[in-house]
Amino acid sequence: MPTIGTYYKPNKKQKQFHKAQAKFRAFVGGIGSGKTFAGGQESFLYATNIAPGSTGIIIAPTYKMLNDSTQRTFLEIVPAECILEFNIQKNYMRLVGGSEIFFRSADDPDSIRGINASWAWMDEGGKIPTRKAWDVLIGRLRQKGFPARAWVTTTPKGYNWLYEVFIKNKSKEHAVIYCSTYDNRENLQAGFIESLESQYVGAFLKQELMGEFVGLEGLVYPEFNVSTHVIEHSRLPVAFHRVLGGIDFGVSNPTAVCVFGFDDDDRAYLIDELYKPGLDSLQLIAEIKPLWERYKVEMFYADPARPEHILALNSQGIPVKPAINDVMKGIQEVASRLHVPEKGRPMLMVSDKCTNFIDEVRMYHYPEGVDGKPLQENPVKVNDHMMDSVRYLMASIMMTEVQVVGGFGRLSVW
Numbered sequence: 001m002p003t004i005g006t007y008y009k010p011n012k013k014q015k016q017f018h019k020a021q022a023k024f025r026a027f028v029g030g031i032g033s034g035k036t037f038a039g040g041q042e043s044f045l046y047a048t049n050i051a052p053g054s055t056g057i058i059i060a061p062t063y064k065m066l067n068d069s070t071q072r073t074f075l076e077i078v079p080a081e082c083i084l085e086f087n088i089q090k091n092y093m094r095l096v097g098g099s100e101i102f103f104r105s106a107d108d109p110d111s112i113r114g115i116n117a118s119w120a121w122m123d124e125g126g127k128i129p130t131r132k133a134w135d136v137l138i139g140r141l142r143q144k145g146f147p148a149r150a151w152v153t154t155t156p157k158g159y160n161w162l163y164e165v166f167i168k169n170k171s172k173e174h175a176v177i178y179c180s181t182y183d184n185r186e187n188l189q190a191g192f193i194e195s196l197e198s199q200y201v202g203a204f205l206k207q208e209l210m211g212e213f214v215g216l217e218g219l220v221y222p223e224f225n226v227s228t229h230v231i232e233h234s235r236l237p238v239a240f241h242r243v244l245g246g247i248d249f250g251v252s253n254p255t256a257v258c259v260f261g262f263d264d265d266d267r268a269y270l271i272d273e274l275y276k277p278g279l280d281s282l283q284l285i286a287e288i289k290p291l292w293e294r295y296k297v298e299m300f301y302a303d304p305a306r307p308e309h310i311l312a313l314n315s316q317g318i319p320v321k322p323a324i325n326d327v328m329k330g331i332q333e334v335a336s337r338l339h340v341p342e343k344g345r346p347m348l349m350v351s352d353k354c355t356n357f358i359d360e361v362r363m364y365h366y367p368e369g370v371d372g373k374p375l376q377e378n379p380v381k382v383n384d385h386m387m388d389s390v391r392y393l394m395a396s397i398m399m400t401e402v403q404v405v406g407g408f409g410r411l412s413v414w
Contacts, residue, residue, distance in 0.1 A: 008041055008077075010034075010038065010041070011034060011179070011183055011184050011186070011187070012183065013027075013029070013033070013177055013178070013179035013183045013184075014027075014034055014037075014038045014041075014179070016177045017038050017042070017151075017177045017179075018038070018041070018042060018045070020175045020177065021175075022172075022173060022174055022175035023147075023148060023149060023150070023173040023174075024138070024149075024150050024151070024152075024165075024166075024173055024174045024175070025150075025151040025152070025174075025175045025176075025177070026125070026151070026152045026153075026154070026162065026166045026174070026175070026176045026177070027039065027151065027152070027153045027154075027177050027179065028126075028154060028155070028156055028162075028166075028176060028177070028178050028179070028211050028213075029153070029154075029155060029178070029179035029180065029181075029183075029184075029211040030155060030179070030180045030181035030182075030207075030208055030209045030210055030211040031155065031181055031196065031208050031209065032181050032184060032187075032188050032192060032193075033179040033180060033181050033183060033184045033211060034179065034184045034187060035153040035154065035155070035179065036069065036070065036073050036123055036124075036153055037073060037077070038153060039070075039121050039123055039151060039152075039153035040070075040073045040074040040076075040077045040121075041077055042121065042151055043056060043058060043074065043101070043119070043121045044074070044077050044078055046119050046149065047095055047097070047099035047101060047119075048082065048095055048096065048097050048099065051099070051118055051119065051146050051147075052097030052098060052099055053097060053098040053099060054099050054100075054117075054118035054119060054143060054146045055099070055100045055101075055102070055115065055116065055117040055118055055143050056099065056100070056101045056102070056117055056118065056119045056120060056121070057101070057102050057103075057104060057112060057115060057117050057119075057120040057121075057137060057140065058070060058071070058074065058101060058102070058103050058104070058120070058121045058123070059103075059104045059105065059106055059112070059120065059121070059122050059123070059133065059137060060105060060106065060122075060123045060124060061105070061106050061107065061124055061125075061127040061128045062105055062106070062107050063105040063107070063108075065105075065123075065124060065127075066091075066103055066104075066105055066123075069123070069124075070103075070123040070124075071091075071103055078095070081096070082095055082096045083095060083096075084096060091103035091104065102115055102117075106122070106128045106133035109132055109133040109136045109137075110136070112133075112136050112137055112140055113136060113140070115140050116140060116142055116143050117140050117141055117142075117143055118141065118143040118146035118147065118148065118149070119141070119146075119148070119149045119150065120137050120138070120140070120141060120149075120150040120151075121150070121151055121152075121153070122134065122137065122150070122151070122152045122153075122154075123152075123153050123154070124153070124154050124155070125152040125153070125154040125162050126154040126155055126156050126157035126160060126162050127154070127157060128161075129160075129380070129382045130161055130382055130383075131161035131162075131164070131165060134152075134161065134165065137150065138150055152166075155207065155208065155211060156207055156211060156212065156213045156214070157207070157216065158207075158213070158214070158215060158216035158362070158363050158365065159213060159215070159216075159359060159362045159363045160363055160383070161383075163213050164359070167213065168359070178211050178212075179211060180209060180210045180211050181193055181196070181208075181209045181210075181211075182209070193209070196208070196209060197209070203215055203217065204217055215362055216363065216365040217365070217368075218365045218366040218367075218368065219362075219364065219365050220331060220335075220364045220365060220366065220379050220387075221334065221335055221338055221361050221364060223335070223338045223339055223340060223346075224338055224361050224362065225340075226358065228340055228346065229338065229346060229348065229349060229350050230349075230350050230351075230352050230358060231269075231349050231350065231351060231352065232351075232352055233271075233351045233352055233353045236261070236269055236271055236351055237261065237263055237269065240261030240262055240263055240269070241262050241263055241264050241266075242261070242262045242298055243259065243260065243261050243262070243271075243295045243296055243297050243298060244259075244260055244262070244297065244298060244299055244300070244301070244393060244397060245257060245258060245259045245260065245291070245292075245297045245299070245300040245301070245389075245393065246258045246260075246300065246301050246302070246323065246388075246389035246390055246391075246392040246393030246394075246396075247288070247300050247301070247302035247303060247320065247323075247389055247392065248302075248303050248385050248386070248388035248389040248392065249279075249284075249302065249303045249305075249306040249309050250277060250278075250279070250385060251278065252277060252278065253277060253385060254275050254276055254277045254385050255274065255275075255276055255277070255279045255284065255287075255385075256273070256274070256275050256356070256385035256386040256388065256389040257273060257274035257275075257287075257288060257291065257300075257389055258270055258272075258273050258354075258357065258386060258389045258390050258393060259271050259272040259273065259291055259295050259297060260393065261295070266347065267345070267347050267348070267349065268337060268347060268348045268349070269348075269349045269350075269351065270348070270349070270350045270351055270354050270357055270390075271295065271351050271354075272291060272294075272295065272351070272353070272354065273354045273356055273357055273386060274287055274288065274291060275356040275385070275386065281308065281309055281312035282312075284309055284312065284313065285312060285313060285316050285318070288300070288313060288318060289316060289318060292318050292319075297319070298319065299319045299320070299321060300313070300318070300319065300320040300321070301320075301321055301322075301323035301324075301392050301393045301396040301397070302320050302321070302322065302323055302392065303322075303323065303325070303388070303392065304322035304323055304325055305325075307322065310322060321396070323392035323393070323395065323396045324392075324395045324396045324399050325392065325395070326395050326399070327378050327379075327391065329395045329398065329399060330390075330391025330392065330394050330395035330398075331379075331391055333391075333394040333395060333398045334348065334390060334391055334394050337394070356385075356386045357386045357387075357390070359383075360383050360384060360385070360386045360387050361386075361387065363382075363383045364379055364380075364383070364384055364387045365379060365380055366378075366379055366380065367379075367380050
């Protein structure tokens, strides 16, 4: 079959993206880096030249973004004579050569489940809050007679699921191509980059222009820093004044358990964690009991919304109380402990083995307002299970059994 295509002069990074042979590819770029255009070109090329007769899925974070950006860009790329059928109500397209394309939204991932496809393109994957849509999407890549392939085009949005899949847990099946806004300068209007440079600063500039994964704007705990707060596990104190824990129960979401040791100065050390999905009461007991016994945990403070789990743990002698679920009180206590004084160390340290805490604390953020500024309300309920377990503990010990520690004039939380 002869090559089908529109005129397209890819920049250097777009060429790398198209040539990459990995099963799963991510084209991570800044504003105006040509990422959506590259994703559309790759989809058209794959459907017409590489795998004619195949089925593909094109997905965007919302139907509005799908219609306003992703689908519109794709229609600009595909010559009209190559489209045999396009049903905008059904979000379905059939191309010359027999390939079919289904357009879908990540806010309705279950709409993907009935499709058996060969390939998929996820546009602006960084704006999708969880990895559910990605997991559902790659599970549909099982069309007989065709290789399974998927690619993501996006501007990064903090250390989210995309970072976890393509960077932290990257395998030989994954490839990442970075493209800054500067890499696509010749295709942009004069003065576009300079205009953005005059308005963007710091981490936001790195994210939006350089296409780098950075900490989100509006972080709940902006003072957290790996070099300051994370300690090698072998350097933890050998004994603690007290050991306490927090529990956030999960069903489909992970159950998160934190175990903190407090030294004689009331400094808290996160010494261990548990992070597992789908635990029922019996499995909870089997997982939490070893932690209780190993560290001699005096008390766990748990999600008060699941009293049946608390009763089940109590029935086995594991000391668990309903936590005080005051979101802001818990956040304030954690933040005060993470604060780094001008002279001295923070009052909360984290073992380097507690990777789930480290990952979540760098993503835990407030929602954005209409003007892009963070709203100071409850944090976004995504990737927050370990954060919840920690604030359950900290809010509970802060607001109960208050007494004065002799000699320091400090209110303790025992």
